[in-house]
Amino acid sequence: MGAGSSRYRQIGAVLRRHGLGVLAGVLGLGGLVPFHRGALGHARQEDPYTNPEHVRVALEELGPTFVKLGQILSTRHDLLPAAWVAEFAKLQDDVAAAPWEGIRDVLREELGADPEHVFAQFDPVPLAAASIGQAYAATLHDGTEVVVKVRRPGVVAQVHEDLDILRNLADRADRRWDAIRQYDLPGLVEEFSRTLRAELDYLQEARNAERFAQEFAHAARVRIPRVHGETTTSRVLTLERMSGVRIDDLEGLDAAGIDRVALARLGADIVLTMVFDNRFFHADPHPGNMFVQPDGALALIDFGMVGGAHRTDHGRPRRHRARLHPRRPGHPHHRPDRTLPDRRRRRPGRAAAGDHRVHGPLPGPFAVGDQPRNHAPAAARHPAAAPAAPSEGDGAAVQSADDGRRDRGAAGSGLPDARRPAALR
Incomplete structure (x- = not known):
């Protein structure tokens, strides 16, 4: 992975920590695992973390690139349930x-x-x-x-x-x-x-x-x-x-x-x-x-x-x-x-009609x-x-x-x- 190996490890650690929270939520165990009390380095809060909260906090911890991904997803009511859209909306101006x-x-x-x-x-x-x-x-x-x-x-x-x-x-x-x-x-x-x-x-x-x-x-x-x-x-x-x-x-x-x-x-x-x-x-x-x-x-x-x-x-x-x-x-x-045009074969700076x-x-x-x-x-x-x-x-x-x-x-x-x-x- 070269010079970026430390960043790969950092991304893996964040996803692993919050992924456990999402898994606990899917299994119905979110209220039993005290993530909201500081477990695994989570910020303390009154109520247990929801799955959208785990993902939003993970994106915020990962930094600008991933926050921008969350901001884009916050506008996609056609793709995500309302609870996820509302949580990602917090990334719009509350980072x-x-x-x-x-x-x-x-x-x-x-x-x-x-x-x-x-x-x-x-x-x-x-x-x-x-x-x-x-x-x-x-x-x-x-x-x-x-x-x-x-x-x-x-x-x-x-x-x-x-x-x-x-x-x-x-x-x-x-x-x-x-x-x-x-x-x-x-x-x-x-x-x-x-x-x-x-x-x-x-x-x-x-x-x-x-x-x-x-x-x-x-x-x-x-x-x-x-x-x-x-x-x-x-x-x-x-x-x-x-x-x-x-x-x-x-x-x-x-x-x-x-x-x-x-x-x-x-x-x-x-x-x-x-x-x-x-x-x-x-x-x-x-x-x-x-x-x-x-x-x-x-x-x-x-x-x-x-x-x-x-x-x-x-x-x-x-x-x-x-x-x-x-x-x-x-x-x-x-x-x-092929299912979509292969953009990687185009010359740099060229875009197909319709892009x-x-x-x-x-x-x-x-x-x-x-x-x-x-x-x-x-x-x-x-x-x-x-x-x-x-x-x-x-x-x-x-x-x-x-x-x-x-x-x-x-x-x-x-x-x-x-x-x-x-x-x-």
């Missing part, structure tokens, strides 16, 4: 936070000064902790309220190692287990790896947010947070703060007088517009990323995971749905020689280069020694963008009002 000292070091390295100098106010208690980063409330010197996302220290190396392990395990399963081969597990891991690696670069997420703002520039009922480029790097992302009621908080929606039928119609129009008109869509639409405004508008956040649909795909929605299920004999798309994939770099106000990042804008305003470039392969320079790029009425942004669904206007 154990990284220590403030490490986060502070990242901010100092990336922005060239302590956060207390760069921002007028900065709350060290995170608003939310997710798999890749943590979000903090802050205020710019002009009084603008923002959210500052900071990538967890060391997360890049751990994600790359875990993805290599997942790829290795998927290849083994594909070779040795006939029943799993029809699901193209290596292809699924490849797709997951591509999307997760894209999320590691906050400059790319900033570009994605810029593009969504342009696409929905004429949609009065869709809100996209503004990116503040002077305090954005590949490890730090500063966005306009979006408040509101989480879209799954039904009591909160009713208390605010929100028409839930109109909200559902708005959400459907947004999804259809992204996929069929813009061909660029939000690929992580869990409830923690959608907030309903007092006027009924919908604010979208977290643009690290996005996808694109080719022009040739729009006439084949049935084919797309069919690809989500195994191709059994008799299925209209069954191939007797949804994360976009590469987009034209925008940010430029990623190989040189150390430019700390001049922040350091000039807040005198401090410019730090040495970090070693995680993050060499990137942020170029300032003129204020005009935020004009929601910019020419060429989104669809003409006559073609835009009424719910978006």
